[in-house]
Amino acid sequence: MQEGLPKISVPDAVEGLIDPATLFPQAEDIWFEVGFGGGEHLAWQAGRHPTIGMIGAESFVNGVSKLLTRIEDENLNNIRIHHGDVRPLIEALPARSIGRLFVLHPDPWPKKRHHKRRMISPWFFREAARVLKSGSELRIATDIADYARWTMMFARQAVEFDWTAEKADDWRVRPADWPQTRYEAKALHEGRAPVYLVFRRA
Numbered sequence: 001m002q003e004g005l006p007k008i009s010v011p012d013a014v015e016g017l018i019d020p021a022t023l024f025p026q027a028e029d030i031w032f033e034v035g036f037g038g039g040e041h042l043a044w045q046a047g048r049h050p051t052i053g054m055i056g057a058e059s060f061v062n063g064v065s066k067l068l069t070r071i072e073d074e075n076l077n078n079i080r081i082h083h084g085d086v087r088p089l090i091e092a093l094p095a096r097s098i099g100r101l102f103v104l105h106p107d108p109w110p111k112k113r114h115h116k117r118r119m120i121s122p123w124f125f126r127e128a129a130r131v132l133k134s135g136s137e138l139r140i141a142t143d144i145a146d147y148a149r150w151t152m153m154f155a156r157q158a159v160e161f162d163w164t165a166e167k168a169d170d171w172r173v174r175p176a177d178w179p180q181t182r183y184e185a186k187a188l189h190e191g192r193a194p195v196y197l198v199f200r201r202a
């Protein structure tokens with residue numbers, strides 16, 4: 001971890017800004033994952049899309065360490081990691097710099113007094129609208145029914161985004177280009193059905 005991480009860490013912001021294009025000079029596009037957990041989804045996307053630069057943020061050290069092992073085992077060279085709070089990093093990204101944004105199974109914070117800690121929030125939709133390119137996707141999954149309602153409540157207020165679902169299976173069935181994460185497997189095992197929400201940035 002001490003050896004691998006510095007090489008692929010997202011550098012500190014300069015004057016409050018990080019230009020992700022400088023991290024991946026050859027990449028066709030840059031995708032970003034919030035709270036990647038063990039990194040299963042991020043590594044899968046990076047492996048299948050070698051021309052995409054993938055940035056992932058995770059505050060939990062064990063998750064970062066798991067992803068570093070995957071990167072080494074799978075010889076992935078299109079990933080940059082931010083170990084820490086994702087929020088200052090998102091705020092340091094330039095407008096219209098990201099081609100796809102993923103938030104998979106964000107911490108549910110079930111108690112009402114903790115709802116303000118939830119990642120999905122008006123702040124999040126505002127920042128997502130700012131950093132995402134026109135026509136790009138925001139993908140959110142949750143296995144908590146209350147969090148799905150919460151997400152849709154803020155999504156409806158975010159006029160920059162359209163929900164792409166046309167029929168129930170569009171949100172009930174995980175798309176083929178969206179691998180299962182550890183949390184999703186846990187949810188299914190415990191009898192909770194996840195939802196897969198895809199929004200398009202106008």
Ligand SMILES: C[S@@+](CC[C@H](N)C(=O)[O-])C[C@H]1O[C@@H](n2cnc3c(N)ncnc32)[C@H](O)[C@@H]1O
Pocket residue numbers: 034035036037038057058059060063084085086087103104105106107108119181182183184
């Ligand atoms: C419930 S887990 C889901 C992990 C993974 N996305 C999955 O589906 O398996 C939520 C993850 O988000 C991370 N997380 C929560 N808040 C964060 C923040 N502000 N910045 C970075 N990571 C965060 C947690 O450490 C945790 O690993």
